[in-house]
Amino acid sequence: MTEEQNSNTEFGSQDSRDSHRHELSYPSQNWSLEMLLRRLKALDDRRDDKFASVLGAIGEFGTFQWRLVALTFIPSILSTFFLLSHHFLLTAQRPYCNTSWILQVGPNLTEDEQLNLTVPRAPNGSFLTCLMYIPVPWDLDSIVHFGLNYTETCKHGWIYPFAHTRSLTNEFDLVCGNEPHEENGQTVFLSGILTGSLLFGFLSDKLGRYPIILLSLLGILIFGFGTAFVNSFYQYLFFRFFVAQASVGYAICSVSLVMEWLVGEHRAQAIILQHCFFTIGVILLTGFAYKINHWRLLFLLGGVPMFPLICNIWVLQESPRWLMVKGKVEEAKKVLCYAAEVNKKTIPLNLLNELQLPGKKAKASILDFYTNQHLFKVVLAMGCVWFTVSYVSLTLSLKMKDFGLDIYFIQVVPCITAVPARLCCILLLEYFGRKWSLNLTLSLVTFTCLSLLFVPEELKSTTILMLVLGEFSMAGTVSIFFIYTAELLPTILRSTGLGMVSIAWTAGAISSLAIFKQTKTQLPIFFCCLCCILALCFSSLVPETGNQPLRDSIEYCSRDSLEHKDKSKDSSKVLMAEESMCDVAADSVLTKNTMFNAMTLKSETDSFLNMALEVPNRESPVQLPEDHPS
Structure with a gap:
């Protein structure tokens, strides 16, 4: 019976061991557990991030952060007057040659005569x-009676009898062979974006965010406001080149500054709201362009508010992360103490003392984007995404214009849909993270472009609806792109990386203009689909950054890339460790059962032994009385 009980106990322990192992072999399949572990790891990472602790002590989104973010909204609104006003200044005109010579012989002629x-x-x-008739030295009666026969090109300029507004076209006579000047304007603008993104991104990482933001705002003020006083179209192009540089420089530096001052989801919300205000600026620009009769007033309206903005630039403070990376510890502490004073908070002294200069000063250069595997992967993947965004956005806009839609409709309707699209991205980023949100918006763009390939052009309303849907999804992609890219790049090269990625935007815009003007078929839309698919593939190369601290140095990136490289090896080790843990747990249960059985058996054996010892004592000879007969 004892053997049978032991065998049953052994069998039961073996069953429990197998079932226990079956339950614990694959814990990674539990999605809720994975989410919990991911959140716990994010909390640990955030606790290890000294800046996150200090920023939490001064208030994650207090008065100081409100002023910082609000001050970045205003230039975003005003920059639209200098970046996008070009669309409203080159309007179609019906010009005629200036033939005022005939008024010398017939001063009372009407315009029609x-x-x-x-x-x-x-x-x-x-x-x-x-064309015009060649002037002749005749009197008015002879000209009326015989008429003029010989023609020549316009020699004394043009008149615009049907023009209701004063634009670049009728002020600088961009007609009758001078239309290529419009393409020159686009070329100059893209050249300004290209050079400005590289120059201001490099200077921002070398000199700091604050001085470059101040420099870019001065550039917008001088060259944007000064555009209202140009005397020729070439002067206009000169000012447009530098205002494009300053505007893209401000966009890069402001994103870097806001991202480095805020923590957690406040970073994403601030960048998305900044983009929403840029969209509101486009709507305001369109309304003013529709009502104002002179193109110079647009630049005056955009430039005048820049003066009080420059006067309040002291509200901005340098990024403490950038100061620490550059070894300026005391300046970083002063900036943080100023922010705490504005928020009416107090930083614990032990937290402030933890901000110490690392043993080895961080160094980086633009060559690290080639030598560092993580940085190279980030720039390559996000550059492909930014190329796709630029190419698809401009192609969809040109497609709308090709349908004969009004320029005001083309600008306003996509902007109205862009605001809710960007606000929806706040929820996407919170629940799905950066990577899946970007893939979701890119998939929606891909679906829209594929639909445009199969929708007949005769269905004009359906095509316009799909184009608006494409603009809707592109607006969300742009906001997620800026947040994701800024979090992937380290502080020491964040602005330079954003500037390098902006090169892809210029390449996409140039490609869209070249392809769309060469053909009127569905080939540009087909290339949109192809670019979206490539962007989805490349975006899978970069890791998720949601709920993680910002990177500061490229050494961290190198370490992260090595960890990513050994990910499969580590996962197999984790599975082996989990299985061994299951074996250990089961073996411990078996050992306990065996010990229990052994103790039980020992107790039973001792009892039998005592009984055996008592029997001989009972069988030992008993002393008989003396009178008993032997």
């Missing part, structure tokens, strides 16, 4: 825009 006598007509009866 002057055109009828001096401008030739097309076969359909309309006046030609680029």
